[in-house]
Amino acid sequence: MTDTFSASDTLLKEYETNGFAILRGVVDPALIEECHAHVAWLGRKYPDLRPEEYHHPLMRNDAFWVRMVSDSRLVDIAERFLGPDVACFTAHYVCKPPYDGRPVLWHQDGAYWKLTPMEALTVWLAVDHSNRGNGCLRMIPGSHVLPIHPPVSRTDVPNMLFSEAKDDLVAEWAAKAGVVEIELEPGDVSIHHPNLLHYSEPNTSADRRCGLDIGYMAASTSISNEGLYMDPLLVRGNPVPGVNSYRSWPRWNADETVPFRGDAEWDARAAAADLRSGARTGDRAETPLQVTHRMVARLQEGTVTR
Ligand SMILES: O=C(O)CCC(=O)C(=O)O
Numbered sequence: 350m351t352d353t354f355s356a357s358d359t360l361l362k363e364y365e366t367n368g369f370a371i372l373r374g375v376v377d378p379a380l381i382e383e384c385h386a387h388v389a390w391l392g393r394k395y396p397d398l399r400p401e402e403y404h405h406p407l408m409r410n411d412a413f414w415v416r417m418v419s420d421s422r423l424v425d426i427a428e429r430f431l432g433p434d435v436a437c438f439t440a441h442y443v444c445k446p447p448y449d450g451r452p453v454l455w456h457q458d459g460a461y462w463k464l465t466p467m468e469a470l471t472v473w474l475a476v477d478h479s480n481r482g483n484g485c486l487r488m489i490p491g492s493h494v495l496p497i498h499p500p501v502s503r504t505d506v507p508n509m510l511f512s513e514a515k516d517d518l519v520a521e522w523a524a525k526a527g528v529v530e531i532e533l534e535p536g537d538v539s540i541h542h543p544n545l546l547h548y549s550e551p552n553t554s555a556d557r558r559c560g561l562d563i564g565y566m567a568a569s570t571s572i573s574n575e576g577l578y579m580d581p582l583l584v585r586g587n588p589v590p591g592v593n594s595y596r597s598w599p600r601w602n603a604d605e606t607v608p609f610r611g612d613a614e615w616d617a618r619a620a621a622a623d624l625r626s627g628a629r630t631g632d633r634a635e636t637p638l639q640v641t642h643r644m645v646a647r648l649q650e651g652t653v654t655r
Contacts, residue, residue, distance in 0.1 A: 360372065361429070361430075364430070364540065364542070366490075366491070367488075367490040367491060367493075367529075368488070368491060368492060368493025368494075368541060368542040368544070368545040369488050369490070369493075369529075369531070369540060369542065369545055369547075370539070370540050371531065371533070371537065371538070371539050372426065372537065372539075372540070373534070373537050374534075374536055374537060375422050375423070375426070375474070375536060375537065375538040376420065376422060376423070376474060376536040376538070377536065378535070378536060379610070380417075380420070380536075380610075381476060381535045381536050383413070383607070383609050383610065384417065384474075384476045384559075384561065385476065386607050387413050387414075387417075387606075387607050387609075388400070388403070388476065388559055390606075390607045391403050391407070391442070395407065395638065398638075399446075400442065400444035400445070400446055400559070401443055401444060401445060401450065401451050401509045402509075402641065403442040404441040404641050404644050404645070405439045405440050405441050406637055406640035406641045406643075406644055407441075407637045407638065407641045408440070408441070408637065409596070409599070409637050409640070410602070410605040410606075410637060411599060411605050412598075412599045412600065412601040412602070412605070412609075412612070412615050413606045413607050413609050413612075414440065414606070415582060415598050415599060416609060416611070417440070417474075417561060417563075418437040418440045418563050418584060419437070419582070419584040419622070423472055423474065423538070424565070424584050424585045426472055426538065426540060427472060427565035427584075427585075428585055428586075430470045430540075431468055431469070431470060431565060431566065431567040432586075433585065433586040434567065434568035434587050434588070435565055435567065435568065435586060436565065436566055436568050436570075436581035436582060436583050436584060436593065436595070437563060437564065437565055438462075438464070438469075438564050438565075438581040438582075439462075439563070439564035440561065440562065441561075441562055442476070442559055442562070443509065443549075443559070443560050443562050444476075444557065444558070444559035444560075445483065445549075445551070445557065445558040446552065446557055447554060447555050447556060448552070448553060449551070449552070449553075450483070450551055450557070450558060451507050451508055451509050451551060452484065452506075452507075452508050452509070452548065452550050452551045453508060453510060453548055454503055454506075454508045454510060454512070454548055455513050455514040455519045455546055455547070455548040456500055456512070456513060456514050456546070456547070456548065457497055457498065457500075457514060457543065457544050457545065457546060458471050458543045458545075458564070459543030459544055460497050460498065460499060460500050460514075461500075461510070462543065462572075463572060463573040464543075464566055464570050464571070464572055465570065465573075467497075467543050468567035468569065468570045469543050469564060469565065469566040469567075469570065470541075470542070470543075470564075470565050471540065471542075471543070471562065471565075472538055472540050472565060473486065473538065473539045473541070473561070473563070474536075474537075474538050474560060474561040474562075474563070475533035475534060475535050475536065475537045475538070475560055476535060476559040476560055476561055477535060477556065477557050477558050477559045477560075478533070478556065478558070479531070479532065479533045479558050480530075480532045481530050481532065482554040482556070483552045483554040483556045483557070483558035484550045484551060484552040484554075484558045485530055485531050485533065485549060485558070486530075486531040486539060486541075486547055486548075486549050486560075487528050487529065487530050487531065487547060487548055487550070488528070488529050488531060488541060488545055488546070488547040489519075489522045489523055489526050489528055489529075489545070489546045490526050490527065490529055491522075491526045492526065492544070492545055492546040493541075493544045493545040494544070495518070495522075495544050495546070496544070497543075497544060498514060498515060498518055500512040500515075500651075501513060501514075501515060504649060507551075509648075511649045511651065512648070512651060513548075518546070519546060533560075565584070566581065568583065568586060568587070568588055568589045568592065568593070569589045571592050572593060580594055580595055580596035581593055581596065582595060582596050582598060582626075583595045583622065583625060583626035583628070584622075587625060587626075588625075588627060595626035596628055597619070597623050597628040598618075598619035598622045598628070599619065600616045600619055601615045601616055
């Protein structure tokens with residue numbers, strides 16, 4: 350572990366009490382610049398996709414994406430909550446363009462994940478400024494004590510998940526505990542519990558709002574991915590025998606990613622990670638774009654559930 354948490358354990362306590370916490374200045378500006386270049390490259394490569402839909406299937410062969418989710422500062426945070434053996438099972442940019450960025454309606458992340466047990470944590474890295482004007486995350490403190498409630502379909506208004514938590518549940522909890530706006534600077538991180546009620550509003554401002562939204566789980570948790578969620582990537586420690594098969598870390602390839610600091614050493618790092626996890630190659634017949642379209646279609650039809 351590095352000293353991300355050495356300041357104090359107040360973060361752990363905050364997380365236990367509220368179901369979320371904020372960590373300032375986790376990632377350096379140079380790496381955030383690389384994320385900006387990556388998002389711009391994704392925009393050129395996939396001009397027909399909305400930038401709120403840079404979902405994980407799209408990046409399954411993308412070395413920079415794995416470089417990000419395996420960043421030691423981010424994994425340190427996950428390790429603190431999940432223990433020494435940590436896997437990443439999902440990650441995507443939620444990038445809301447100026448003026449018409451889509452909302453993410455009220456939800457609990459765990460309602461969309463098939464994890465057993467639900468030993469997981471969302472780590473949200475601010476790539477842009479994220480504030481009340483451009484659609485920052487908003488959370489109900491303490492709502493992580495709720496069990497997972499099935500979401501209801503919402504296709505009448507544009508929104509990223511095509512669904513939301515039930516109105517009465519949200520109204521009850523918002524009245525009881527209030528709603529906290531999570532305003533972040535680029536490089537800051539917020540974390541939240543899989544059962545926490547949270548949402549984000551449309552971006553009606555002139556400023557883009559982009560975050561890298563990462564799902565980590567303990568390696569002892571098993572994921573049923575239904576060919577949609579990718580096989581997880583082991584990002585720290587060791588696999589637990591008999592639980593999960595791991596995806597190989599992609600090697601650097603100019604067609605699949607951007608140049609980044611350390612890309613010359615990347616393949617050796619990826620090979621070492623594969624040796625540790627015993628990874629399979631994980632390649633499927635479908636292209637990343639096909640899987641992404643399939644994922645969006647399944648969100649729309651409401652079949653991405655527990
Ligand atoms: O980035 C957003 O606006 C929503 C992200 C979110 O809902 C999540 O991290 O669970």
